[in-house]
Amino acid sequence: MRNLWLVAKHEYVHTVARRGFIIGTLAIPLGLIGLIALIILVEGSGKNNLPVGYVDHTGVLEASRQATLPDAGDHVEIWAFPDEEAALAALEREEIQALFVLPADYLETQRSDLYYLEEPPSNDVWGEFDDFVRINVTAGLPQALQQRLLDGAGITVYDTVSGREFSERNVVNMVLPFVATFVFFFATMVGAGYMLGIVANEKENRTMEIMVSSVTPGQLIGGKTAGLLAASLTQLGIYVVATVVGLKLAMPYIPELQQATVPWDYLAMMALFFLPAYALIGAMMVAIGASVTELQQGQQVAGLLNLVFMLPIFLLPIFFSNPGHPLLVFFTFFPTSSFLTVSLRWGLGTVPLWQLAISWILLVASALFMVWVAARIFRAGMLRYGQPLNLKGAVEAIRAK
């Protein structure tokens, strides 16, 4: 146990100190910070805070009602003008950025005129004036009815099995799992790539024989896997913290984010599938690394293997159109594709519990089997310098008593 810990600690420290790891780990948070800064910059510099004017010929608008708008303090001011002449003069003097004129038959036609000098008002300003008109038009109705009318139409789908809900008003909650899927998957594949590199480098450096004279092959590979897993989790942790902080910072500037909720069910499911998927890919990489003589050879083989794991990505149109498609159900059960398939299906729809259970059991079983196979291939191939372990040799190693 001590040796396993020592190998894991050494691998972790060495991995997180690598320049490539540091750059890869900081790239996403820095990119996120850059994106948020850009949003703030665009929002701040581009927003026209001049008031909006209106001339109301219907007689239903009252300027004082703008105080009842949600987040009224963040809105531009809305000024009432008695007639077009005074309003247009104010527009000419650039006291207001735009002028809405509601004709007397507005309530019947819902047509109004908009005046502006060079740039039309932004969608936000337009939306704020729209809210102001709605509040005025529905004034006098019972509060519950008014609120319902202000909310407008919105379809929310409830899944009775999982209890999850999908709403067109909460796009962020649908997108978040989708983004997280790729972050998880990216971290897994990066970790697997490191695993391949470590085993192949151990052979290339000729350190393997010294190591296995001090620790068992199981301790060596187990320790390295644990160290790398810890490094991957560190990376993921930094991504998650950076994302949460980034979202908090971006929230005031992106109203849609305010409706976002943490997808705990999704995160729990990902955690359940993450470890066996990581073990499966890692074990495959160990087997490849132990079979080849140079890292470059291993990377070529691993490239093909990565394609197998990424196969579900090529089926994205099916995920969007029908997350329960039989082909996707098949990929849900297939161990190399289950992690990605389940994540994407979960983000875009629901996965029946029985499918999740079978998928997870198959994934865990295949991961355990692959770890056992990798340990045998590793033992047979670890000291083959200059001579790769061919398929026949690998089969013999697996079948050996």
Added chain:
Amino acid sequence: MSIVQVSNLAKRFGATQAVADVSFTVEPGEIFGLLGPNGAGKTTTIRMMLDIFRPDEGTVRIFGGDLDMEKKRRIGYMPEERGLYKDQKLEPTLVYLATLKGLDEKTARSRLGPWLERFDLAVHSEKKVQELSKGMQQKAQIIATLLHEPDLIVIDEPFSGLDPVSTRLVKQILEEQRQAGHSVLMSTHQMYQVEALADRIVLIDEGQTVLYGAVQEIKRSFAGNAVTIEGQGDFSQIPGVLETSNRNGSWHLALEIGTDPQSVFRTLAARENVRIESFALEEPSLDDIFINVVQNGAAKLEVGNA
């Protein structure tokens, strides 16, 4: 109790019988030579001994029993295919390897200093391994083998890549280890390196033990299988002679096993173009014995109380 007891080891890789039948023991406080030509099965034997390969047949007992983690910590191993993590600094690498052998970091660091000084590596301790010369890396490997003060030292081709000064230093260190009561198993094909160091040897060829015993007794038993001649003339093409060489003006003839030195003398005396000033039987070097046994296919031989 023998430190190492290897009995009838055999190992096959596909169609190749790497080791067919090898047996020997290593006793406490001795330097033991595992000798043989390239490809004889020395490295495979060591790997089976250290449980890196599993033997097809035969048994290995280390410190009186099967090899376990506790016993692995009492062994210092320097393999023939050696290397260190090239992109890591020398000192942390050596400390890491020592901790895997059971030392705590503090002890490893305190022991490392004198070794680095002794091998002139102290000034390079913060350099990455890839920045060191091949000879320096070789010396670092030796430190990694000895830092945890093992009871059994197993070194495969210890002198390859070393300059004469470093070779002498390593010999001196191996001698010190013997005097400290530690056992050394040294594998090499360089017989002359073993001759002055080893107490006993086993010579394997094509995976089989062909010679096994104390160095002095082996040399005594092979005395008469080489002669030294002072004289002039043609000393080649003599029946029963394996190899003829001239060293410092003297002719050195390695004889096949069973060749009577007297018959060689008579053959030379009969040659008109040969003038003999002296003719003496010599104690053979391990090189001569090696050539005799390996090239001449001598029968399996155990000498003395092997």
